[in-house]
Amino acid sequence: MAKGTHDYAADPRNDVVLINVNGDLVPRAQASVSVFDSGFMLGDGVWEGLRLHRGKVAFLDAHLDRLYEGAKAIAMDIGLTREQLTARLDDTIDGNSMRDETGVHMRLMVTRGIRSTPYQDPRVVISDATIVIIPEYKAPLPSTIETGIRLFTVHVRRGDPAVQDQKLNSHSKLNCITACIQATQAGADEALMLDPHGFVATCNSTHFFIVRKGEVWTSSGDYCLGGITRSSVIKVCKEAGIPVFEKNFSLTDVYGADEAFVTGTFAGVVPVTNIDGRDLTEGRGPMVARLQGLYRDLMDRNCA
Structure with a gap:
């Protein structure tokens, strides 16, 4: 059976993890964004995959460099400083009591925000950027x-x-x-x-x-x-x-x-x-x- 580098063993703890949606920790089953969100509507945003290793995000500076450079390239204001975004990552890790866990992977996603109408022009955006952090118990298969x-x-x-x-x-x-x-x-x-x-x-x-x-x-x-x-x-x-x-x-x-x-x-x-x-x-x-x-x-x- 075909598999990929992202194959992993299902972990029931993922059913109850808290997702960080714009600074609020929300149960996974309730986490959502608007259908008018730029990411859902047009794929307008940037993201990073992050690995928690020994209680810290591995190579965090390099990941943040790439995220902020990408946002700048598409003229998107993330709305948070690196320090504020790092604090939000920490809040997500600690809010899920994952600091001492192994095999934790996180997806950090930033989109341009909510649009007033389905249209590609960024001038119709009417909100701040949407920032979502999804932490999961997720390790590659041996x-x-x-x-x-x-x-x-x-x-x-x-x-x-x-x-x-x-x-x-x-x-x-x-x-x-x-x-x-x-x-x-x-x-x-x-x-x-x-x-x-x-x-x-x-x-x-x-x-x-x-x-x-x-x-x-x-x-x-x-x-x-x-x-x-x-x-x-x-x-x-x-x-x-x-x-x-x-x-x-x-x-x-x-x-x-x-x-x-x-x-x-x-x-x-x-x-x-x-x-x-x-x-x-x-x-x-x-x-x-x-x-x-x-x-x-x-x-x-x-x-x-």
Whole structure:
């Protein structure tokens, strides 16, 4: 059965978590936003996925940098300072007594607010930004970390930044969703996506790496989100003396790779065992296993 990097074991505690909606902690079953909200109506907003590690949000500064830069790029006022937004995250964690828990993942979403009518022009917005924080008891499955996932290269490309800049972590994810649909219908777990020039770009929900002759390669980054786990893996490679390159490479390079893996906030470093029917490894290879350990060490240092 196909699975993805975001597969997790259901936890009954999630039925009663409190969702932070504009500063109010609301039972999950009652949490809602207006049908006139910009995010629901038009996908107009930015978001972050956050991992709680040792009682702290891992790499919080980097996540807030990306959130506020994205909001600035689309001329959206979040309405809270970084300190105020951090306090709201803390309120959500502590309001759910999650501070000492393991396996907590949060989705922070900010939209432009409520519109007076269904129309794309931001001048019809009549409220402050909508800010929602969804905390969940949600850890990646051990089998995902150990045995990996399968990828399928889809026809859906990562777009030119003049069309929709892939650097924006926006609520408008239809490009990635259509890629995911094609991959899952082909029997894979996630989609491998190419850039407009035919080079490997990224996956639909994670960043992609290959290992060739002791070197770690990832895309140039020109057509993908500025991934925080991606940049963390590049960092630990450099610290450990592992040659790492951000460069253009093709599917031929991918098919001939020794190992492959994907990265993301939810599952960290996940091995890729098969791409387009070509077997690479059985489970995680030695480089992936090493990088998983180095990444965990970096998280520990960040949250110390």
